[in-house]
Amino acid sequence: MKNIFTLCLLLLSGIIARAQTTEDYITQHVEFAQGLMRDHKIPASIILAVAIHESAAGNSRIAQYLNNHFGVKGPNNNAEIHSSYRDYESAEESYSHFVEIMETREPFNNLFAKYDQYDYKGWARGIQRSGYARSRSWASQVVALVKKYELYQYDERPEGYVEPVYATTTYHRKRRTSARLYAVKPGDNLSVIAKKKGTTVKAIMKKNGMKSNRLKPGQKIKY
Missing domain, CATH: 3.10.350.10 (LysM domain)
Structure with a gap:
């Protein structure tokens, strides 16, 4: 009976441990994200927002089992989960690899010349257009996370910085018309x-x- 009770406590504590809030997730990873921003000139807000979006703030299965916080596909050696996503030794390694992808793979590496480390909207749009995600609403969802959690405060913007204004893109489905x-x-x-x-x-x-x-x-x- 004692063993069953202990097992229940362990299971319960495991569930509670995995139920991480977005605020806690930000606190846990913001310092590392800022370090990447300073070294590579990509907004910390974007790094964090993409990680929150792709990993459900660290609560997704691939984040839990594979330390994969950016939805990067590839081989893994994990026996606890069958997945097409690659694994990492740590969350920090996943974060660093995301920035590496941005820097070394085309067309993502062209974004550094277009946007500075303060322009999270430009980066979100650029990453989506470069093929990071299939969803047409991906960039707007990432930007919404930046705004909701005020992640732009971690971008170390200079005083008086004015955000670039981007037109809202509306997608229209082409109507199929059969020849009459x-x-x-x-x-x-x-x-x-x-x-x-x-x-x-x-x-x-x-x-x-x-x-x-x-x-x-x-x-x-x-x-």
Whole structure:
């Protein structure tokens, strides 16, 4: 009975230990993120926000079992979890590898010339556009985390720094339109067809590249 009670306590303590708050996660990793920022000129706010987003503030399975805080894929030697994500010796190694990816892989390495270490919005947009994530809302989610937890305060911005203004990008799905065709019947002419289909003779001729209004039965025309 005592052994069962002890086991329950251990399991409970393990669950509690893993239920880390975002605030605690930031406190735990902010100093290391700032060190990376100073050495590599990428905002600490972005490093932290991406880590929070990709690891659920350290509570995801890959963060717990693989020390993977940035969703980087690759081989791992962990026997406790079957995953396509790579493993790290520590969270710090995961953080350092993320910055290494930004510095050494194209097109991410081009971002350093475009954005400074204070422009977290530019970095978020740039990382997304460079193919880091498939989700079109990824950058806006990362920026929202920076704002929610005021992570920009760790970027050591100079006094009077003015944030660049970026236009909000709206994505529209292209409408798929099937070609509308009409098979010409005996006795048809362009005026009759235009009236049937609610268009004009001029519009039909333009769509079909017609120079003459002559039609043949069975001919298919766009309208």
